[in-house]
Amino acid sequence: DTGVSQDPRHKITKRGQNVTFRCDPISEHNRLYWYRQTLGQGPEFLTYFQNEAQLEKSRLLSDRFSAERPKGSFSTLEIQRTEQGDSAMYLCASSLAAGSVTGELFFGEGSRLTVL
Amino acid sequence: KQEVTQIPAALSVPEGENLVLNCSFTDSAIYNLQWFRQDPGKGLTSLLLIQSSQREQTSGRLNASLDKSSGRSTLYIAASQPGDSATYLCAVRHMIKAAGNKLTFGGGTRVLVKP
Numbered sequence A: 001d002t003g004v005s006q007d008p009r010h011k012i013t014k015r016g017q018n019v020t021f022r023c024d025p026i027s028e029h030n031r032l033y034w035y036r037q038t039l040g041q042g043p044e045f046l047t048y049f050q051n052e053a054q055l056e057k058s059r060l061l062s063d064r065f066s067a068e069r070p071k072g073s074f075s076t077l078e079i080q081r082t083e084q085g086d087s088a089m090y091l092c093a094s095s096l097a098a099g100s101v102t103g104e105l106f107f108g109e110g111s112r113l114t115v116l
Numbered sequence B: 001k002q003e004v005t006q007i008p009a010a011l012s013v014p015e016g017e018n019l020v021l022n023c024s025f026t027d028s029a030i031y032n033l034q035w036f037r038q039d040p041g042k043g044l045t046s047l048l049l050i051q052s053s054q055r056e057q058t059s060g061r062l063n064a065s066l067d068k069s070s071g072r073s074t075l076y077i078a079a080s081q082p083g084d085s086a087t088y089l090c091a092v093r094h095m096i097k098a099a100g101n102k103l104t105f106g107g108g109t110r111v112l113v114k115p
Helices: none
Strands: A005-007 A010-013 A019-024 A031-037 A044-050 A053-057 A065-068 A075-079 A088-095 A111-115 B010-014 B019-025 B030-038 B044-051 B056-059 B062-067 B072-077 B086-094 B103-105 B109-114
Touching: A005 A088, A010 A019, A019 A088, A019 A111, A031 A075, A044 A065, A044 B103, A075 A088, B010 B019, B019 B030, B019 B086, B019 B109, B030 B062, B030 B072, B044 B056, B044 B062, B044 B072, B072 B086
Parallel strands: A010 A111, B010 B109
Antiparallel strands: A005 A019, A019 A075, A031 A044, A031 A088, A044 A053, A065 A075, A088 A111, B019 B072, B030 B044, B030 B086, B056 B062, B062 B072, B086 B103, B086 B109
């Protein structure tokens, strides 16, 4: 499978615990994005990387959230001291840099977080 | 600030009827617009991408049009089938570099095609 893969698909945790999600983008894609989606809403942008550089962060990304993309390949999104309001689907997407081809985004299946 | 709206939020049609899904956006300075399909509990599947210079894109039974000046896009699905039941999302990418490279999504239209 050469699509975007995310792990784990589901995570249930207690409030106050830390969680980490991993995303493996399509291998030739140099841009990687994280979005958050709550029930019945469209996805909201969190952050994106071009290669290993984190180029933009949304105000939704509080200081409890941190994302990394070491070596410009896979990415991790960590949430520290989880709160019930963090319960959502966390979506990862990848693309080639805009201007090279179409800039089309391809999404993974998402990681669903439930904070009890 | 770009806002994307999809109306209606939900739509139910009998099998065989054509589907018309609407998307509107407030800032016409877009780089491109992308339509996605999302099944319950799943990720997003890209359906069509329209560059700002294009007026429409077609793929099989799907046709998407773009009217940038009026801030509208329409996704047509011909001869709907029960397997078309899903949520359809549109998203725009900003033209202005300062706005970053992110997509802004609408809230989606939940479609049910009844056999």
